[in-house]
Amino acid sequence: xxxxxxxxxxxxxxxxxxxxxxxxxxxxxxxxxxxxxxxxxxxxxxxxxxxxxxxxxxxxxxxxxxxxxxxxxxxxxxxxxxxxxxxxxxxxxxxxxxxxxxxxxxxxxxxxxxxxxxxxxxxxxxxxxxxxxxxxxxxxxxxxxxxxxxxxxxxxxxxxxxxxxxxxxxxxxxxxxxxxxxxxxxxxxxxxxxxxxxxxxxxxxxxxxxxxxxxxxxxxxxxxxxxxxxxxxxxxxxxxxxxxxxxxxxxxxxxxxxxxxxxxxxxxxxxxxxxxxxxxxx
Amino acid sequence: xxxxxxxxxxxxxxxxxxxxxxxxxxxxxxxxxxxxxxxxxxxxxxxxxxxxxxxxxxxxxxxxxxxxxxxxxxxxxxxxxxxxxxxxxxxxxxxxxxxxxxxxxxxxxxxxxxxxxxxxxxxxxxxxxxxxxxxxxxxxxxxxxxxxxxxxxxxxxxxxxxxxxxxxxxxxxxxxxxxxxxxxxxxxxxxxxxxxxxxxxxxxxxxxxxxxxxxxxxxxxxxxxxxxxxxxxxxxxxxxxxxxxxxxxxxxxxxxxxxxxxxxxxxxx
Numbered sequence: 253x254x255x256x257x258x259x260x261x262x263x264x265x266x267x268x269x270x271x272x273x274x275x276x277x278x279x280x281x282x283x284x285x286x287x288x289x290x291x292x293x294x295x296x297x298x299x300x301x302x303x304x305x306x307x308x309x310x311x312x313x314x315x316x317x318x319x320x321x322x323x324x325x326x327x328x329x330x331x332x333x334x335x336x337x338x339x340x341x342x343x344x345x346x347x348x349x350x351x352x353x354x355x356x357x358x359x360x361x362x363x364x365x366x367x368x369x370x371x372x373x374x375x376x377x378x379x380x381x382x383x384x385x386x387x388x389x390x391x392x393x394x395x396x397x398x399x400x401x402x403x404x405x406x407x408x409x410x411x412x413x414x415x416x417x418x419x420x421x422x423x424x425x426x427x428x429x430x431x432x433x434x435x436x437x438x439x440x441x442x443x444x445x446x447x448x449x450x451x452x453x454x455x456x457x458x459x460x461x462x463x464x465x466x467x468x469x470x471x472x473x474x475x476x477x478x479x480x481x482x483x484x485x486x487x488x489x490x491x492x493x494x495x496x497x498x499x500x501x502x503x504x505x506x507x508x509x510x511x512x513x514x515x516x517x518x519x520x521x522x523x524x525x526x527x528x529x530x531x532x533x534x
Numbered sequence: 535x536x537x538x539x540x541x542x543x544x545x546x547x548x549x550x551x552x553x554x555x556x557x558x559x560x561x562x563x564x565x566x567x568x569x570x571x572x573x574x575x576x577x578x579x580x581x582x583x584x585x586x587x588x589x590x591x592x593x594x595x596x597x598x599x600x601x602x603x604x605x606x607x608x609x610x611x612x613x614x615x616x617x618x619x620x621x622x623x624x625x626x627x628x629x630x631x632x633x634x635x636x637x638x639x640x641x642x643x644x645x646x647x648x649x650x651x652x653x654x655x656x657x658x659x660x661x662x663x664x665x666x667x668x669x670x671x672x673x674x675x676x677x678x679x680x681x682x683x684x685x686x687x688x689x690x691x692x693x694x695x696x697x698x699x700x701x702x703x704x705x706x707x708x709x710x711x712x713x714x715x716x717x718x719x720x721x722x723x724x725x726x727x728x729x730x731x732x733x734x735x736x737x738x739x740x741x742x743x744x745x746x747x748x749x750x751x752x753x754x755x756x757x758x759x760x761x762x763x764x765x766x767x768x769x770x771x772x773x774x775x776x777x778x779x780x781x782x783x784x785x786x787x788x789x790x791x792x793x794x795x796x797x798x799x800x801x802x803x
Contacts, residue, residue: 371656372727387728388671388711470712470723471676484715488603488678 285502291495300496308474309482309497313459316390316478320397320458321451324405327398328454329447332409333435354403361399362467369395370468392469393476397458404457405450412446413439449517456508460501565593567774568614570605572621572680572762573716574645574735578794579619582787586778593774601679601716609634609767616770617778619762621645621717621735622680626763636772639765642782644797646736647681647688647757649750650724657730662750663698665731666705673712673720673729681717684758685733691756721747735760737795759797 300306335347353361368374369386379386386392416439424434440447462480469476477485479501486494567586571579576599583595598605602620606629609615618635619642620626626639651659657670665672675682689703699705711729714720720732721739725746739747764782766775781787788798 366726366728370726370728466715470673471714472710472712476712485676485678488601488607491607 288495288499288502291492292499293492296492296496297500300493300500303493305473305482306479306493306497309477309479310500312390312393312474312477313479316393316397317455317458317461319394320401320461321405321455323394323398324402324454324458325447325451328402328405328450329409332406332413332450333439335406336410336413337431350403350406352403353400354407358400358461358463359467362396362464362469365396365399365464365468387468388470388472388476390469390475393465393478396464396468397461400461400464401454401457405447405454408450408453409443409447412443412450415446416442445515445517448515449512452508452512452517456505459504565771565774566596567593567616567771567778568596568598569617569619569778570598570600570609570613570615570767571617571619572602572605573599573718574621574681574738574760575599575619575762576718577740578643578737578791578796581790581794582778582781585786585790586781589781590774590777595778599716599718601675603678603680604715606634614770615767616775617764618767619764619782620680621760621762622683623761623763624683625680626765629765629767634768636766636768636770636775639763640779640783641761641763641799642779642787643762643791643799645760645762645795646797647684647733647752647760648736648739649752650721650732650734650739651730651748651750652724652727653746653748654727655730655748656727659731659750662692662752663702665709666699666702668709670709671711671728671730672706672709673714673723673732674710675717675720675733676713676715679714679716680760681720681734682713684760687758688733688752688756691758695756761799762796 301310331350335343335350356364366373366387369379369392370376371380371385371387386395420438420442421434424438429437460480461478462484465476465478466481466484471477471481471485479497483494483497483501486497569579569583579597579599583597586595587593598615600608602622602625605615605618605620606625609618609629610632618626618629620629623639623641626635629635630639649659649662649665651657657664657667659665659670664670674685677683677686686703686707689706692698692702694700694702712723714723717734717738720729721734721743723729724732724734725743731750736749739749764779766772766779782791792798
């Protein structure tokens with residue numbers, strides 16, 4: 253049932269309000285980016301890329317974030333499959349758990365990681381016994397990034413895996429394909445775009461990770477000082493350099509988002525219409 | 535919900551939005567004094583804030599603590615504050631050079647550096663020389679942070695001191711596992727037993743930390759005593775700022791700083 257408009261005079265007002273607020277949010281996001289671009293002296297990007305500190309930070313950021321994305325893929329895919337295909341007691345709790353890192357403050361995440369994996373943490377003694385120490389190490393950076401990034405992969409992969417048309421799965425079942433076989437040969441290929449989108453988002457989240465890293469892994473050049481940490485440090489040393497490096501991160505993120513759009517993999521893209529209506533009971 | 539298909543009369547959301555936009559205006563009628571202070575001043579300035587509010591009804595003191603380098607650069611970028619108190623002269627000088635101050639800076643306290651060690655002493659640090667033992671996990675404040683600058687200066691002064699190698703500072707800095715953004719983060723990493731040792735101010739080891747931390751003194755000639763200047767900030771509320779600075783410099787204020795472990799501004803003969 254469609255409600256009949258009662259007060260027509262308010263229609264233009266509503267339109268104006270909508271456009272004004274939309275302009276406001278666009279300005280809110282665009283202005284800081286523009287301000288940053290204006291702050292960066294021409295040619296500074298290349299000059300900055302030449303400095304040793306920036307190269308170290310950039311290399312560290314790239315290697316750790318790629319590692320974090322790959323770890324997220326390996327450990328996130330089975331979870332995404334479970335959540336997409338099965339119902340079991342405690343699933344709700346598990347779902348909330350998997351979303352949790354997306355909404356808790358990264359500093360809190362870093363502190364919690366210390367409580368768990370730090371030298372004096374829950375698992376600290378066992379890890380030390382194996383000669384493993386995570387805080388203040390590059391591996392600790394990756395762990396912090398995985399913690400923050402894995403929900404993005406699991407969420408996207410799960411959505412993709414559960415959106416696979418059941419007819420294909422039914423067809424596989426009639427051919428007596430087992431669950432694992434169906435997963436690898438049917439579900440995974442069909443959900444591939446979502447997996448790629450999830451992987452890209454996990455990578456981007458890992459690349460931008462700051463709070464959990466600085467809290468859990470510390471801040472040391474070449475070991476744990478990734479680009480976001482370097483930006484933070486440069487804020488108090490060299491504003492032009494900080495702006496340049498910030499711009500670099502923004503450009504990388506924008507290119508990633510543009511590439512995903514181009515490939516039809518928007519993060520929150522509206523679900524595409526099903527190619528044919530799912531069969532309805534009755 | 536789609537705009538335009540239904541009545542666009544301002545709904546509850548619009549009222550909440552309007553309230554949220556207007557709230558700061560309503561609150562501004564009460565006076566607020568904003569004090570940006572070095573992280574190591576946290577407890578002492580919390581006390582000053584409470585004392586000031588008691589003495590000035592209707593005034594709320596908002597205290598903002600961070601590394602001095604953060605405070606100074608925030609002011610430079612347009613952050614609002616009425617009073618600035620830093621942990622070294624360098625960042626106060628930085629603020630003065632950029633015309634961020636509304637008056638002269640006065641040194642109101644000094645502070646000693648100490649080495650902090652977890653009570654469990656996982657790195658077996660018994661004397662200053664142990665800081666150079668390879669494999670030790672040492673945490674310092676970053677070189678831009680006043681405490682970080684003082685720490686490095688102290689290590690430099692120990693180079694070639696009796697019982698210390700000439701390259702003592704380089705050996706110690708090779709053990710550095712993290713450069714923290716303020717001195718309190720250094721103490722936190724040591725308290726959490728993640729680091730084997732750190733260098734902080736004597737005043738950073740509060741009553742609650744004493745059970746968890748052991749202190750190693752740094753002898754006087756090698757201890758660059760930290761100086762804390764305070765000044766009113768340009769564009770701030772002059773009268774309130776002056777009153778707050780007056781409180782810090784008063785006999786009562788100086789006594790309070792002494793109970794918190796700070797040294798008086800000028801060495802008494």
